[in-house]
Amino acid sequence: MTTVRAILHRYPAVSPAIVLVVSVIVFGLINGRFLAPTNLSLITQQVAVIGALGIAETLVILTAGIDLSVGSAMVLSSIVIGNAATGMGMPGPVALLVGLAVGLATGVLNGLLVTRLNLPPFIVTLGTLSIFTALTLLVSSGATVQGDAMPSILTWTGLTVSVLGVDITYGVLITLLLYVVVSFALARTAWGRHVYAAGDDKEAARLTGIRVSGVLLSVYLVAGAIVGITAWIQIGRDFGASPNAATDANLSVITAVVIGGTSLFGGRGNVWGTLLGALIVGVFRNGLALAGLDVLYQTLAVGILVIVAVSIDQWIRKVRK
Amino acid sequence: MNTTIATATRTPVLAARRLVKTYGHVIGLDGVDLELYAGEVLAIIGDNGAGKTTLIKCLTGAEIPDEGELELDGKPVRFRRPQDAREAGIETVYQSLAVSPALDVAANMFLGREVRRSGALGSVLRMVDTKQMRARARAELTELGITTLQDVTVPIENLSGGQRQAVAVARAAAFGSKVVVLDEPTAALGVRESNQVLDLIKRLRDRGVPVILISHNMPHVFEVADRIHVQRLGKRAATITPQSHSMTDAVAIMTGAMKG
Numbered sequence A: 001m002t003t004v005r006a007i008l009h010r011y012p013a014v015s016p017a018i019v020l021v022v023s024v025i026v027f028g029l030i031n032g033r034f035l036a037p038t039n040l041s042l043i044t045q046q047v048a049v050i051g052a053l054g055i056a057e058t059l060v061i062l063t064a065g066i067d068l069s070v071g072s073a074m075v076l077s078s079i080v081i082g083n084a085a086t087g088m089g090m091p092g093p094v095a096l097l098v099g100l101a102v103g104l105a106t107g108v109l110n111g112l113l114v115t116r117l118n119l120p121p122f123i124v125t126l127g128t129l130s131i132f133t134a135l136t137l138l139v140s141s142g143a144t145v146q147g148d149a150m151p152s153i154l155t156w157t158g159l160t161v162s163v164l165g166v167d168i169t170y171g172v173l174i175t176l177l178l179y180v181v182v183s184f185a186l187a188r189t190a191w192g193r194h195v196y197a198a199g200d201d202k203e204a205a206r207l208t209g210i211r212v213s214g215v216l217l218s219v220y221l222v223a224g225a226i227v228g229i230t231a232w233i234q235i236g237r238d239f240g241a242s243p244n245a246a247t248d249a250n251l252s253v254i255t256a257v258v259i260g261g262t263s264l265f266g267g268r269g270n271v272w273g274t275l276l277g278a279l280i281v282g283v284f285r286n287g288l289a290l291a292g293l294d295v296l297y298q299t300l301a302v303g304i305l306v307i308v309a310v311s312i313d314q315w316i317r318k319v320r321k
Numbered sequence B: 001m002n003t004t005i006a007t008a009t010r011t012p013v014l015a016a017r018r019l020v021k022t023y024g025h026v027i028g029l030d031g032v033d034l035e036l037y038a039g040e041v042l043a044i045i046g047d048n049g050a051g052k053t054t055l056i057k058c059l060t061g062a063e064i065p066d067e068g069e070l071e072l073d074g075k076p077v078r079f080r081r082p083q084d085a086r087e088a089g090i091e092t093v094y095q096s097l098a099v100s101p102a103l104d105v106a107a108n109m110f111l112g113r114e115v116r117r118s119g120a121l122g123s124v125l126r127m128v129d130t131k132q133m134r135a136r137a138r139a140e141l142t143e144l145g146i147t148t149l150q151d152v153t154v155p156i157e158n159l160s161g162g163q164r165q166a167v168a169v170a171r172a173a174a175f176g177s178k179v180v181v182l183d184e185p186t187a188a189l190g191v192r193e194s195n196q197v198l199d200l201i202k203r204l205r206d207r208g209v210p211v212i213l214i215s216h217n218m219p220h221v222f223e224v225a226d227r228i229h230v231q232r233l234g235k236r237a238a239t240i241t242p243q244s245h246s247m248t249d250a251v252a253i254m255t256g257a258m259k260g
């Protein structure tokens, strides 16, 4: 048992990987349509947005913080893109850049409040969650911008290419690209090591000469950039920008990170675990729906998954204390 | 106050003048002077709460003193952050060790000064050279004779308290080019490992790197120190030498039973 625990401690992505493989097999056996290319394509699309936001959330959680606002920041960015392109008549690429800038700004705001005012990230992002939601309603006046009213570049992320017989959207590919880039930065650059060190033990990191507040600010900045990019993926996925989109995204993202084995105490975990976590939630929701179960059972299953994942994290962390 | 005559006319490598540090109503340092000369081991002794840790934190940028000045080679310096002191060549093993539990031994030794890969991988992609850092970490530990710790890829949290201390000491010894400061570096070590650290301190001194050593262990202090700074109630009570005073005298000055 202790060796199992030691392995899980060193490779926190192992347990979600096992859960994912087992659940895919089980759902495949329950319903033959689960493994059909069209259904697999659907799952990847359902997971793309939460998966991309999960990267931003993982970065923040690795620093022992939490971001309750990523979902609403993403919706705000998508609404800005939609309205800039239609109501204000900006060209597609410009509207996109404005949206990216808004995403970045949400990250900068969170980061400055956390590092300059020394407020707990939970409180900061609880506040900005409301602010971003209010701004979304202000900008959109509650109205959805339809995809066919937008320049085609904005909905490009919803187009598909066929990969091994499964239709994959460009949005999904962008999400995967983000995973590759961020996991590289975390594992192979000094910045990545400083992110882990800052989340692990802030005072130790400071004493070893790391500028902890600079690292934290950079993390929120990167998270903001990812939020902006995800807004583009979201517009393609929904073929439009709606103020009521992705209402449960804020919490689903944290769910994916936690199931993926990243510790809420900081300093432990990685983005691949989060991708697995997002896939597990997507597979459970999709598989249970195909099995004919009501949405309430999907929600129930996700709730149980979270509690099991956090219990496993606690157990793993007892390796040496 | 006893000061060794031979050192009185030389310029100290590191000097502190009238350092004051308060934490709210608690006075950590109450106008402390300190001189560290080239080629010496300066021990700092004192009771718990005498201000030893606070003093070396003010010397190494971990705390900013409320008042007082620092001089490095006779020139005024100000350390606002720990990395300012590090860049000046001052390496410190803090009492808390300041290691990151989830990172491995090599990553900890190079934390904050990672070595990048050569070529575009390093300059464009900013990739760190894990292989080289591991090799250098291994070499450094071997040189220190720390044989219980050959796998530099284990996370620090899997090490014993003594092994963690060894990593922190090895890091300081490897990078300290000007001054090495050790805050109770043998507190968690066994007899053999303590002796290795004492040997290391002597070797650093012989290499020309002066050392500040905080310790509660009087035999250790009297074995390696050239001079002993006695800290008491936030002040320097005396500076003595192992030749001028006995261990009993040193303890008496520490506790206030004897005037320095």
Ligand SMILES: Nc1ncnc2c1ncn2[C@@H]1O[C@H](COP(=O)(O)OP(=O)(O)OP(=O)(O)O)[C@@H](O)[C@H]1O
Binding pocket: B023, B026, B027, B028, B046, B047, B048, B049, B050, B051, B052, B053, B054, B055, B095
């Ligand atoms: N961060 C802090 N906040 C408040 N008070 C502090 C802080 N750090 C030190 N002090 C106080 O300053 C005084 C000196 O503490 P310091 O840690 O320097 O003692 P020390 O000589 O290193 O003791 P020890 O031998 O126990 O390590 C103590 O009264 C301590 O309570």
Ligand SMILES: [Mg+2]
Binding pocket: B052, B053, B054, B095, B183
């Ligand atoms: Mg102390």
